[in-house]
Amino acid sequence: MSKKYILEMFPYPSGNIHMGHVRNYVIGDICARYHKLKGDKVIHPMGWDAFGLPAENAAIQFKTHPQDWTLQNIKNMKDQLQKLDLDLDWDREIATCNEDYYKHQQELFIDLYNAGLAYKKDALVNWDPIDQTVLANEQVIDGKGWRTGAEVEKKNLSQWFFRITDYAEELLTGLDNLSLWPEKVKTMQKNWIGKSIGAEIKFEISGSTDFLNIFTTRPDTIYGATFIAVSINHKIVSSSLDKKSIKDIKNTFASISNEKEKYGIKLNVNCKHPILDKEIPVYIANFVLDTYGEGAIFGCPAHDERDFEFANKYSLPIIKVVECKDTELPYTGDGKVINSPLLNGLEKKDAIEKIVSYFKKEGIGNEKINFKLRDWGVSRQRYWGCPIPVIYYEDGSYRVLDKNELPVLLPYNVNLEGKGNALLKKEDWRKITCPKKNKIAFRETDTLDTFVDSSWYYMRFLNNKLNIPFDSKQIDNLLPVDKYIGGIEHAILHLLYSRFFMKALRDIYGFNVDEPFKQLFTQGMITHKTFKTSNNEWVMPKEVVSKNGTLIRLKTKEVIKEGPCEKMSKSKKNVIEPDEILNSYGIDATRIFMISDSPPDRELEWTEEGIQSSKNLIHRIERYFAKEKSIIQKDVEKNIEKFVNDIEKNILNFSLNKCVADIYTLFNYLEKTKSYLHDSNLSKKILTCIFPILPKLSLSINNNLFKSNNIDIWPKVNLDLIKDDKIILPIQVKGKLVTTIDTNKDYLEEEILKSIYKLDKIKKKLLDRKIIKIINVQNKIINIITN
C-alpha cells in the first residue's frame, strides 16, 4: 500500500468560497478518491490560511474583531465546502490563527534563529504618514496609500529576515529534480533566484586607500571600461556629498518621467583602472540598482546597451574590446577580444578565465556568483498575525525567547481604531518583566508575514494534534506531498518559501526530505462573459436577455454590449455563486462541469450550456442504469475495459477533460448497442470508474442496483482484452491517404499488398506509375511510393 498525500492550497477564509476554489478542490478530490479506490493510504487535508490583512480591514469597516470575523468566515466556508461533499480529512483541519498552530510556528522561529537563519536588520517599508502605518506593496497604488491617498514614504525600520539566500544555490539546482512541476513555474523561480556567474573587481579610488567593489558578468571587457556608475544609496555617495544634495538628486531621479531614461551626476571622485594606467570618472546613475551586486558597475559602453546610452549622453569614450563592426555598437554578443593586451585574440569564455586568474594573482578581484534573490523580510507591522517571540530591553538589546517561554499569545482586547499597530498601543501586553533577567522588557510588536504560516502547514497536517510542530519520522514517511494543486499566482513566493522551509528544517531536524511538493499542478482560472451598458456600467449576465438579436437589460430595457470573457470578479459583476449552482444543478453536475470544457490547467469558461449539459449527462447515466437488462453484446466487455484503461490514464495525467470524453464515449457506445448490463460485474466496474468524478451519482445507482453503500475497488485492467485483432489500415500513395482497408492484425505484407492492388481507388492512383518503394509500418500504415 503506498501513501498518497494530495493537497490543495488552503484558502484564505474570506467568508465565501468562489468558483475558483470549487475547481481547485474538485480536481484534488478526484485524485484523492481515485487513489482511495486504488487502495492507497490517502492523506487529503484542508485548513485555513487565517491570518492576514483583510481581517483587520474588516474589523475597521464592520466593527468586528479580526478573530471573530475570521472564525465566523471559517465556519461559513467549511459549511460551503461540506456541501460540495469533498472527501477531505476534516480531523486534520488547522487554522493558522489558532494558538495551537502559531505557537509551534514560534518554536520554528526560535529554531531558525538558533540556526543562524533568522536575523535583524534595517529595511525600508512603505509608510503611510496619515494612518501612521506600514503598507503592503499591494496597498500602495500609484505611490499613494490605498485608503488615505497620502503620498507613501519609504521608512527605515529594524526588521526580521530569514536567510533564504543561504539556500539560493540549492533552491535553484533543486528545480532540476522537480520533473513533475510545470516548466513555467520552474522558469519563473529560476529567474527570481537569478544566478549570475561573474567576477568581483576592486577599483581603487584615486587619492585614497579606499576602493569600490564592482560585480560584473563581463570581466573580459575590462579594457573597455570608461566610467563607473553607482547607485544613489552607495556609501561613496554619502561620503562625498552632503545630505541636502543627495536628497536633491533623489528628487531629480524621481522626477524623470521616462523610467528608462539615463541620468547621472558626476562625482568629484575618480577611480584607477585596475589594469591600465588611467583614471575613470565616477557617476551617480539612476539606472544602477542598489539592491543588486555591489550597487556599482563599471561602464563598458561598446558592449552594453545601457552603458552605451549613458556614455553617449555624457560624451564618455567608447572603446571597442570585442571584435565587431562599428555599426553594430553596442555589441553584446560573443567574439574575439581586441584592444586588450592580456586577452587579445581570445574567445569570451577563455578571456574571462584568463582575466579572472590575473585579478586573483594581483589581488584585485575574484570569481563571484551573484543572486537576485534577497533575504526574506518577515516582519509585518500588523496585529493579526503570529507574534514574533522576541523581547527588547530598555537599552535596545533584545532576546529571542526560549521554547519554554512560549506561547506568546496574541492579545484579544486591542484597539484597532485609529493610527498605528494595535500591538504597539497595547501597553499591558507589551510591557513585561523578563523572567530571566528580572528587568523591564517590551515584546516585539511586529508579527510574521503570513507566507511563513503557509510555508510549513503541509507538515502540520500530518499530525495536527501533536504538542511539538511535527514528528520527524512522519515527515520522512509521509512527505513530500505527492500532488499539490493550486493557482499559478503562487508560482514564486509561496512555493519558494515552502521549499526554503523544507530545506532549512531538514537541516535543523535532520529529516530526509528535500522538497515539499513532488508534483505541482496549477489549475486555470474560471472566466465568464461580461456585459456593459453604453455608460460602461457592468451588468450581471443574468440581467441580460437577447431580443431580436440585440442584448437588453431586463429591468431597464437598456441596450447592452457584450464584452470579452474575463476572470470572475465582483467589480465586473460576472461572478457565479457556487451555492446557487449547487442548489440548481447539484454537486455532481457542478463537479463534472469544472473539468469538462477545457484541460484543468487552462482557463474554463463558465457557460449555461456547459453546466446544463453536465446535468443532462447525469440524467442520462441515471436513465441508462434504470433500463431493463438486455443481452450483452460481444464487444461490451472490451469497450468497458478500454474505458477503465483510458479514464485511469487520464486521471493520472490530470487530463480530466478527457475523462469526461471517456464517459461520453462509453455511454454513447452502450446506448448505441443497447447494452444494458446493470447487475453484472461490468456495471460495478463502470460505477467504480465514474465514482471519483461523480461520487453521488455512482453511490446512488450502486445503492439502487446492489443495495450496497460500497463501491468496488479500482479494477485492474486486463490488457489482453483491449487488444484489437481486427484493424482499419490506412493506405497511402506517395504519403497521401487514398483509402483504408479492414484487415486482421499482424497481416502478412505480401498478402495484404495483393488485395490492396485490387482496389479501384488504388488502381487509379497507380495507373502509368512505377512503384518505387513500399513502406509498411506494421499495423499502422502502408505507404506506396511511386515515381
Added chain:
RNA sequence: GCGCCAGUGGCGGAAUGGUAGACGCGCUGGUCUUAGGAACCAGUGGGCAACCGUGGGGGUUCGAGUCCCUCCUGGCGCACCA
C-alpha cells in the same frame, strides 16, 4: 526589450511522427410526448467535384498539427539584475 507558452471547424477542445477534428457545445432536419433546464434518430471543416484544409513562408521525412529555421498574432512572466 528579454524569457516562456500557445495559435487546429461557428465555439471549447482531441490527436506515442502514421486515417486531423475524439468528446462536448452550438446549429440543421426529423421523431415523440405528461411542452421539458427534456429525450431520441440523422447530419454537421470547406468545395458541385477533382480536391483543399491545423497562423504565414521555408526545411527535414516515405509521411509533419506534431521535429527544425523564420516571420506574424495572442497570452503570461520578468523588466535597467551589470
